[in-house]
Amino acid sequence: QVQLVESGGGLVQAGGSLRLSCVASGSIVLFNAMGWYRQASGKQRELVAGITRGGGTNYADSVKGRFTISRDNSKNTLYLQMNSLKHEDTAVYYCNAKLGVSRDYWGQGIQVTVSS
Numbered sequence: 001q002v003q004l005v006e007s008g009g010g011l012v013q014a015g016g017s018l019r020l021s022c023v024a025s026g027s028i029v030l031f032n033a034m035g036w037y038r039q040a041s042g043k044q045r046e047l048v049a050g051i052t053r054g055g056g057t058n059y060a061d062s063v064k065g066r067f068t069i070s071r072d073n074s075k076n077t078l079y080l081q082m083n084s085l086k087h088e089d090t091a092v093y094y095c096n097a098k099l100g101v102s103r104d105y106w107g108q109g110i111q112v113t114v115s116s
Helices: none
Strands: 004-007 009-012 018-022 035-037 047-052 058-059 065-074 077-082 091-099 103-106 111-116
Touching: 004 091, 018 035, 018 091, 018 111, 035 065, 035 077, 047 065, 047 077, 058 065, 077 091
Parallel strands: 009 111
Antiparallel strands: 004 018, 018 077, 035 047, 035 091, 047 058, 065 077, 091 103, 091 111
């Protein structure tokens, strides 16, 4: 069973930065893709950024130019560098990993709060 553990969240002022980390219990090179999702209070979970095994990335329009997703295979870790944070980035952020065609794994989620 794959386990994903997020860290790095917290409270930050608008305009500030945070870096989220997601450590996997196994080798992340096995995953087809990994990504970060977020869910704000009263809203649906949405994709923030994704990265494929080959290194291709995609971002939600709302975070393009501010967030950067990356991975360190040697550390089995996925990152999300978040700069120029806005109040509307406040949400619970989840790490996701996709294995094969049908298996999805999720972290427990971590709170990011941006004060305006």
